[in-house]
Amino acid sequence: MLDVEKIKRDIPLFQNYPNLIYLDSCATTLKPRYVLDKMDEYYQEYGVNIHRGVYELSYRATEEYDKARKKIAKFINASFEEVIFTRGTTNSLNMIAQTYGMANINLNDEIITSELEHHSSLLPWMQVAKKKGAILKYIPLNDEGRITVENFKKVLTDKTKVVAITYVSNTMGYLTPIREIIELAHKQGAVVIVDAAQAAPHFKIDVCELDCDFLAFSAHKMLGPTGIGILYGKKSLLDKMDPEEYGGDMNNDVFHDNVIVKETPYKFEAGTPAIAEAIGLGAAIDLLEKIGFDNIRQHEKELHKYALEKLSSVSGITIYNKTADIGIINFNIDGVHPHDASTFFDQANIALRAGHHCAQLVTKWLKCNGTLRACLYIYNSKQDIDIFVKTVQEVVEFFRQFSEV
Amino acid sequence: MNNLEFLYRQIIMDHYKNPRNKGLKGYNHVHLHNPSCGDDVIVEAKVENDVIQEINHTGSGCAICCSSTSVMSEVLAGKTTQQALDTIQDFYHLVKGEPVQNEEALGDALVYQGVSQFPARYKCAVLAWKALEQLLKGEQDE
8 A cells, every 4th residue: 555644745735624524536636736836836946938038048948848748748758749728628639629620520420439428528529429420339338337348339430420428437437458459449540539537547548559549538547637647649649730839839831821830749739838837747747657657546446446445335325336457436325415525524524526527427327316426546545435335325315315215 | 523424414414315495496597516415405595575485406415415405494494585695605604614793593404513524515505595695696508
């Protein structure tokens, strides 16, 4: 197990809320002081614009910004020019749909996605399909609610142009067999866009090994700041794509009737970027690598197993994803609306999410109004689980008194 | 009684489990939905000579939202439009923990005082009241 007490000491929010049990890391993670300090350092020591300045301070800002990009490239095994800074996963996925999608999808082409997608992975392609007269196809989920290679084969055809798919489901915590899916999709000439928002915080991503065409994730779900994320794209594809936005810094030459844009990644980053946030993401990656992904996975697995064992002794609850691959527990207290339950958790200083988790097709598949979601991460301990399970038991008992009303 | 017991009073849970005036009859109605939590209500009212004869509803959501809809359908029936609008305003004050003008007119709805300790649940409590307010002010859905 990780040294949770030490990790918590380095997160300022826990100084202000020492009793907080934070089980909402899939929504956003809490921020370590190191990340905040690195961002402050930029603002306080060299907080000027990048690229445009030729003076010493601007040179340093540019260096640090590029250094962050290099770190991220190494982190996912990509090259420097394949890493584009965006505002987050949502922005990355929309950008691909609006640029690559609008330029390459035509009437009756097929786009494959799944009911496990976060709205950010699904809705941009639904819009492209509507505008272009393309067909949106859903991979049938198996009985557990998983995407399988076998079911993917059922929807893949020679008309498939795009596969927009999640790496890890944000509600069910299932790992998608994306390597096999990517290989099959490529045989049909389709490109694959991977939503890695829930993967990047938990394990090492290798875009070369996956051979994915595009991949997106957010800094704030992996100890980094809000407002910044990554779009990875294969250079051969990015070279052929037009920028979504035009403006400062993304061009080499401007004429009265034409513009020569820069090479990737710069052509996709018009305007002053989120400099401090990029540096913050670099710092978050330093921390995650220092802790080590093997240790993170081990910690989460042990906690997850412990939580499921303890919950198995509570009657009157339904867990929808007992076989989750990532530490996400998606559940309901029988007969209690998730929002009524969440008020009880809130009173016990337990932060967890209630509702449809920006993935309404999953709750529709589960045939319920919404669910409660507890997510485990590096700053959670077995003691957190004990209090969480005790509270679950209390909610069950509290509402049981009304069952005869 | 602790805050939670105060929030989920017997009377609230009774209206949640056994909602009064549930089911629409086809009068003018307003449909409101809270996308962040999924609470969804349709409220209809029969108003004659400026007096609310009947309030009916349908929908789904949490205990606070559903019960509050049911309680409202009983509390505001029989009032004039203006009386009902005044009581609706008082209800908003009540669940925010602010002073109310006419406690008596709120009747059973007074049990929602507990909501003031839970600002995150304010929207659940007022959804149906907002729908009726819109309806009485002349708005209606197709």
